[in-house]
Amino acid sequence: MWPRIVSFALGEGPKGTPPERVRWLIGEQQVHSEILIGWVQFALVVFFLVLYTVSPKTSAGTQFLPVPWVLGAFSAFTVLRLALAHRRLLSPALLVAGVCIDMALLMGLVWSFHLQYEQPAPFYLKAPTMLYVFIFIALRALRFEPLYVVAAGIAAAAGWLALLAYAALSGEMVVTRDYVRYMTSNSVLIGAEIDKVISILMVTAVLALGLVRARRILFRAVLDSVLAKDLSRFVAPEVADRISTSDRALQPGDGEVRVASVLFTDIEGFSTISEKVTPERLVRLLNDYFESVSGAIDRHRGVITQFQGDAMLVTFNTVKDDPDHAANAVRAAIEIQAATRERAFGGGIRLRTRCGISTGRIVAGAVGAKDRLLYTVHGDEVNIAARLEQLNKSYGTYVLATEATVRAAGGTFSFERVGEVMVRGRSASTTVFTLARGSGVDAAAGGSEGRREDPRRQGDVM
DSSP, rough: OOOHHHHHHHHHOOOOOOOOHHHHHHHHHHHHHHHHHHHHHHHHHHHHHHHHHHHHSSOOOOOHHHHHHHHHHHHHHHHHHHHHHHHTOHHHHHHHHHHHHHHHHHHHHHHHHHHHHOOGGGGGGGGGGGGGGHHHHHHHGGTTTTHHHHHHHHHHHHHHHHHHHHHHHHHHHOOOOHHHHHHHHHOOHHHHHHHHHHHHHHHHHHHHHHHHEEEEEEEHHHHHHHHHHHHHSSSSSHHHHHHHHHOOOTTOOEEEEEEEEEEEEEEEHEEEHHHSOOOOHHHHHHHHHHHHHHHHHHHHOOEEEEEEEEEEEEEESSOOOOOHHHHHHHHHHHHHHHHHHHHBBTBBBBOOEEEEEEEEEEEEEEEEETEEEEEEESSSHHHHHHHHHHHHHHHTSSEEEEEEHHHHGGGGSSSEEEEEEEOOOOOOOOEEEOOTSSSSOGGGGGSSSOOOOOOOOOOOOO
């Protein structure tokens, strides 16, 4: 029962202790908030000074003018604390002390009014400057730390009670129960002063409660943000954006049918390479390789939908609109060939990549169970792209594309027809093309030379 009451009053907090990096992010936010508080308070002190300077002086005959001295001390302390905040030197103890000093200076300013205007001590109890107490309490709420709001509220209530006690001990206080007399003279209405103290404490309590709830929400929000940022690294940024901006939570089966291009890549001879290197070096090799080829894919508006061991499933015109998706898929394949041809990976290992490209209608969306989803693509064209990648072995090529891809890419590239092949899993034959020599892929990478002949090849070039 008690935990439910606490949860209702304070809000649901984070489960367990937040990780160190989350606490660090919150700490950074608190540091910036303290700097903001310092600047706002500095502006408030400047306002006090300007107001005092331009306002008519009704105490011209007074020899001692304490208000300028109090404002000067207030200014110096505010500048000092602002400097410490910028240098990150304000510990919790210093912050509590600073809050108390703020209130002491404000109460000192209020107290000085009876000297400034040569009036009995109860005179200052009616000073409107007392209302600035609420501004100083509210300022502490910018830090999302209820401790400092409570410290400010208690210091303000204690300060006002101290002023009331001073007025009572001065021998000049006349207590009245007549509200009119209270308002038109230096008489004191005890109930009115107690109301001020209660108001200060109530405002403090409400703000502190609001801050506790807000702080819990802040921790959950930062934790969720960090979690979302980390998890987004496991999917393409475009997919993460699509999920986070969706009007409703994705459900299994949610997706859309689009005409798109699919690029399937695989490293040639990867199994043999895996046998010859240590697991640690193999991971470094793959990371180095994926870092290189993913740049080529990004530059041509592709989205890496899945990593499958050493293979990649890349789509164009699924998450990101791309009317030139077929040509961009071919460009990405050409750049991948160039990247692998020009450099070694993982400390000197040469890699070659086989690519299969297909264009047509596919479904892009979420599949899986209600509590475990995967954003991927499905359709015949996905299967064809994977099969074409494997067929590169048979033809000695490194890039194979379907006729639909060739037609959709337009006349930008020079393709050579390989022939019609029966792709496993399909009843109809598929016309397959490769890039002709001079299209950015060298002979060893699937040009018209250095490729094994196929009896069904007709030599057509598109």
